[in-house]
Amino acid sequence: MTYLPVGVAFAVVVAIGLIVGSFLNVCIYRIPRKQSIVWPASRCAACERPLAWFENLPILSYAALRGRCRTCGTGISIRYPIVELVTGAAFAFDFLAFGPTPLFLVRALFACAMIVLFAIDLEHQLLPNVITLPGIAFGFLASLLLPPGPVMSLAGIAAGGGLLWLIIEVWLRLRGVEAMGFGDVKMLAMIGAFLGLKLTILTFILSSLMGGVIGVILIATRRGGMGTALPYGTMLAMAAFIASVAGERLIDWYVHLYL
Numbered sequence: 001m002t003y004l005p006v007g008v009a010f011a012v013v014v015a016i017g018l019i020v021g022s023f024l025n026v027c028i029y030r031i032p033r034k035q036s037i038v039w040p041a042s043r044c045a046a047c048e049r050p051l052a053w054f055e056n057l058p059i060l061s062y063a064a065l066r067g068r069c070r071t072c073g074t075g076i077s078i079r080y081p082i083v084e085l086v087t088g089a090a091f092a093f094d095f096l097a098f099g100p101t102p103l104f105l106v107r108a109l110f111a112c113a114m115i116v117l118f119a120i121d122l123e124h125q126l127l128p129n130v131i132t133l134p135g136i137a138f139g140f141l142a143s144l145l146l147p148p149g150p151v152m153s154l155a156g157i158a159a160g161g162g163l164l165w166l167i168i169e170v171w172l173r174l175r176g177v178e179a180m181g182f183g184d185v186k187m188l189a190m191i192g193a194f195l196g197l198k199l200t201i202l203t204f205i206l207s208s209l210m211g212g213v214i215g216v217i218l219i220a221t222r223r224g225g226m227g228t229a230l231p232y233g234t235m236l237a238m239a240a241f242i243a244s245v246a247g248e249r250l251i252d253w254y255v256h257l258y259l
Ligand SMILES: [Zn+2]
Pocket: 044, 045, 046, 047, 048, 049, 069, 070, 071, 072, 073, 074
């Protein structure tokens, strides 16, 4: 194969990622507000004027409008272009890892779910059931045909959900507070369904490390104490994406350090 078709395929994948990212912005805004994600068409969040097609282009519209609504002049959140760029990048990493395969489609869909959960948890401290519960079912169904296979998928659901449930119970007995919400339990069960047992354990370890590092940075820069760290779902989302595209290589690398 020559380089040109690979380059073209890559560009198409990134472009699709940017467009999908634009739809993820709709999900991020509407799901916590219990609005339909398919109707009505996109509109300005401030003046509610429906957007023209040229105001709906990923990245380009935000740049052309300089981040303001054409009618009411209200600032458009920087979250919109960021989510579009992150989705384009996530599709690129998934395509690098899996190439043009069915597993690429499943993992790209998984990345979309992680991006939406990250953004909603960051803003609302909420991990909606309408994403996590169907996510558990879909991850398991996909595993009937694709990695990690149905046995490892079920083990991932049990370990991911069970581990966080146990932490909540133990913390509640010892300290009398909830260490995290049950949204986190369902989210790690969903991650288990898609990625299987091994990568779910890796996700848990990576998310704990991130939580520690980010907590230390926040305290060191005096931006807040222990209580103001990022919600745990945002850490799970980042860790699960890393595990989904590079988990096997990370585990190999780590094992070789000690063998
Ligand atoms: Zn407006």
